[in-house]
Amino acid sequence: MDVQHCKMNGDPLQESMYIEEHANRSGVISLIFSLKEEVGALAKVLRTFEEKGINLTHIESRPSRLNKDEYEFFINLEGKNVPALDNIISSLRNDIGATVHELSRTKKKDTVPWFPRSIQELDRFANQILSYGAELDADHPGFKDPVYRARRKEFADIAYNYRHGQPIPEVTYTEEEKRTWGIVFRELKTLYPTHACYEHNHVFPLLEKYCGYQEDNIPQLEDISKFLQTCTGFRLRPVAGLLSSRDFLAGLAFRVFHSTQYIRHASKPMYTPEPDICHELLGHVPLFADPSFAQFSQEIGLASLGAPDEFIEKLATVYWFTVEFGLCKEGDSLKAYGAGLLSSFGELQYCLSSKPEIQPLVLEKTSVQKYPVTEFQPIYYVAESFKDAKEKLRKFASTIPRPFSVRYNPYTQRIEVLDNAKQLKNLADTINSEMGILCNALQKIK
Numbered sequence: 001m002d003v004q005h006c007k008m009n010g011d012p013l014q015e016s017m018y019i020e021e022h023a024n025r026s027g028v029i030s031l032i033f034s035l036k037e038e039v040g041a042l043a044k045v046l047r048t049f050e051e052k053g054i055n056l057t058h059i060e061s062r063p064s065r066l067n068k069d070e071y072e073f074f075i076n077l078e079g080k081n082v083p084a085l086d087n088i089i090s091s092l093r094n095d096i097g098a099t100v101h102e103l104s105r106t107k108k109k110d111t112v113p114w115f116p117r118s119i120q121e122l123d124r125f126a127n128q129i130l131s132y133g134a135e136l137d138a139d140h141p142g143f144k145d146p147v148y149r150a151r152r153k154e155f156a157d158i159a160y161n162y163r164h165g166q167p168i169p170e171v172t173y174t175e176e177e178k179r180t181w182g183i184v185f186r187e188l189k190t191l192y193p194t195h196a197c198y199e200h201n202h203v204f205p206l207l208e209k210y211c212g213y214q215e216d217n218i219p220q221l222e223d224i225s226k227f228l229q230t231c232t233g234f235r236l237r238p239v240a241g242l243l244s245s246r247d248f249l250a251g252l253a254f255r256v257f258h259s260t261q262y263i264r265h266a267s268k269p270m271y272t273p274e275p276d277i278c279h280e281l282l283g284h285v286p287l288f289a290d291p292s293f294a295q296f297s298q299e300i301g302l303a304s305l306g307a308p309d310e311f312i313e314k315l316a317t318v319y320w321f322t323v324e325f326g327l328c329k330e331g332d333s334l335k336a337y338g339a340g341l342l343s344s345f346g347e348l349q350y351c352l353s354s355k356p357e358i359q360p361l362v363l364e365k366t367s368v369q370k371y372p373v374t375e376f377q378p379i380y381y382v383a384e385s386f387k388d389a390k391e392k393l394r395k396f397a398s399t400i401p402r403p404f405s406v407r408y409n410p411y412t413q414r415i416e417v418l419d420n421a422k423q424l425k426n427l428a429d430t431i432n433s434e435m436g437i438l439c440n441a442l443q444k445i446k
């Protein structure tokens with residue numbers, strides 16, 4: 001499952017509307033705007049769209065996070081009459097007084113898309129989710145369950161109001177939720193010794209010992225986040241809904257993983273159409289405690305910063321076939337390290353059967369592979385090791401047309417853009433100092 005601080009494509013960012021064009025391949029544009037809470041305000045806006053002949057296909061609302069007396073509206077519209085959007089936005093701003101902010105639509109050629117430079121700027125993503133937690137599709141198991149929908153809204157609200165640096169609010173899970181977790185936990189645990197990779201099996205007992213991973217207890221995100229920080233510096237933050245690929249990947253550059261906190265519907269404990277806490281905690285978390293995997297994940301994030309849209313899609317696909325559905329070699333056998341596999345009882349068995357096609361991880365090919373999202377994958381890619389995957393990723397990232405390199409400074413928790421002599425000198429000094437430590441240590445080992 002992104003917002004900004006000072007500038008994005010030349011626009012000031014204090015306003016609160018965005019257009020997310022790249023996220024949708026079917027010509028649909030999503031946009032958010034906020035309005036003062038008054039009778040007829042929304043009707044005026046809708047009339048504007050109608051007058052310009054733009055068809056709205058989806059609309060949802062929520063209280064504004066920025067201004068208490070405003071409401072935010074998230075809408076999808078058909079992207080057939082895109083030029084008219086300019087007029088509409090201008091009308092929203094000038095005639096109706098809506099606060100308006102554009103993210104990507106007016107991108108000029110060669111403009112580098114905005115990306116967060118400090119870890120605090122990830123807070124802005126909370127305001128840019130593509131769908132809010134309580135909005136369920138008609139075929140979702142919880143669609144007709146008002147209690148479940150209300151519960152989902154509670155979780156979405158926690159994430160929506162969360163800010164970097166705060167402890168992640170503790171949740172008291174219901175007995176029913178704990179039962180659902182217990183079923184998933186018990187079933188998957190029987191498969192891990194034979195199907196999960198070494199790293200997953202190595203970390204899992206530590207999570208049981210330190211983070212409350214038990215059949216009758218749903219662990220708390222805050223406890224896990226603290227644990228991960230001591231292992232690899234990775235941390236969790238709750239997310240209220242779906243983030244764009246660009247925003248989600250940017251989080252990884254800071255070693256931040258956006259995690260859901262709700263659980264799937266109790267009627268189908270072995271199925272979920274979307275990520276839930278079982279997926280995050282049983283699939284993703286163990287691997288983020290592994291230094292090599294953590295670095296690989298961060299490399300994907302760093303490669304995404306300021307990358308053009310087409311490369312974001314490729315990186316998201318690489319993420320899909322590695323972090324979500326990756327297999328790796330262990331001696332002569334294959335094991336699963338992808339979270340989508342490690343959190344699915346059915347697919348974890350299937351992926352190591354003779355049924356799917358298995359291919360070596362070759363990023364030029366993997367990054368353009370099409371894939372289904374609602375059924376088992378017909379093809380999996382095998383990494384020789386996380387180290388090997390990381391090297392391949394670095395090579396792949398070097399082909400991204402970006403006029404600078406970036407590095408993450410863990411002391412300041414900022415992204416440094418290496419596009420000037422001063423930054424390069426700072427980096428050289430840091431490397432020099434580390435080299436000194438290395439040489440000294442080597443001499444002592446002799």
Ligand SMILES: [Fe+2]
Binds near residue numbers: 284324339
């Ligand atoms: Fe996932």
